[in-house]
Amino acid sequence: MGALIPNPHDQNVSGKLDTTFSDPHLRNLRRFIQHTDHGFFDPGRHLYRISHRLKVAPDGPPPPNPAALKGRWQYFLQTLLTNAQAAQNGTTVAEVIREALRVFVADDPNCTSITFSAIPDDGTLPNGINYRADINPHPQALPANPYVASIHLMCRQEIPPGVNAPDPPADGGEVPPDQPNI
Numbered sequence: 675m676g677a678l679i680p681n682p683h684d685q686n687v688s689g690k691l692d693t694t695f696s697d698p699h700l701r702n703l704r705r706f707i708q709h710t711d712h713g714f715f716d717p718g719r720h721l722y723r724i725s726h727r728l729k730v731a732p733d734g735p736p737p738p739n740p741a742a743l744k745g746r747w748q749y750f751l752q753t754l755l756t757n758a759q760a761a762q763n764g765t766t767v768a769e770v771i772r773e774a775l776r777v778f779v780a781d782d783p784n785c786t787s788i789t790f791s792a793i794p795d796d797g798t799l800p801n802g803i804n805y806r807a808d809i810n811p812h813p814q815a816l817p818a819n820p821y822v823a824s825i826h827l828m829c830r831q832e833i834p835p836g837v838n839a840p841d842p843p844a845d846g847g848e849v850p851p852d853q854p855n856i
Contacts, residue, residue: 679829683732683743684792690730694856695788700779702856703728707780711849715776721768722751723842724775727853745838752839759804759831770807771825777813778823784816788823795830804831 680688693699707714715724725731731744754760755768762770778785799806808826811817844852 679794679832680792682734686734687730687732687747688790688792690732691790692787694728694730695775695779695790697787699856700787703779704783706854706856710854712780713847713849715772715780716847717769717773718847719772719845720752720842721755721772722748722839723845723848724772725751726841727848728856729853742838745840746833748839748841749837750833752842753837754831754833755805759802761803762806767805767807767827770809771827774807774809774813774823774825777816782816784818784820785823786820788825790825790827792827792829795828799828799830805829 694703703714713719714727725747731740731747733740733743751768755771756766760767775788778788806828808824808828810824810826811821
């Protein structure tokens with residue numbers, strides 16, 4: 675999200691994602707889904723709203739202010755990962771990631787944690803495509819034993835400077851609270 679991929683802001687948000695999708699937070703999120711909001715990751719829910727609800731946005735290191743970093747992150751999730759330059763397997767990268775999270779968190783108790791990273795394009799991104807999510811294991815071929823999943827976001831393009839997006843409104847069917855304490 676700066677001059678290089680990964681940069682300190684990428685690493686900051688990757689660390690927050692790693693923490694959120696590891697125990698005890700993963701266990702608490704699964705409990706919230708099971709008892710309160712069964713459709714937390716369902717189709718029709720948006721990755722940018724999920725990120726807001728889980729309180730995942732970069733907040734350091736300085737000098738940028740946390741609100742500006744969060745606005746850039748929301749723009750990235752709302753715009754860059756949902757447009758034609760982020761097409762993947764007939765859908766968007768945001769949808770690919772949301773679906774993988776649904777499988778790993780809500781559907782498969784063998785997933786013990788999920789790790790996240792932003793990596794630079796290694797030359798395999800097709801022309802006109804700026805982002806790709808590499809998911810391991812494939813959500814349709816899960817191991818029968820406990821495993822750690824990974825989501826690597828391959829990026830050709832940085833988040834442009836000066837972009838911003840507000841906190842997203844609630845998705846349809848969302849069960850309060852806005853930001854559950856997991």
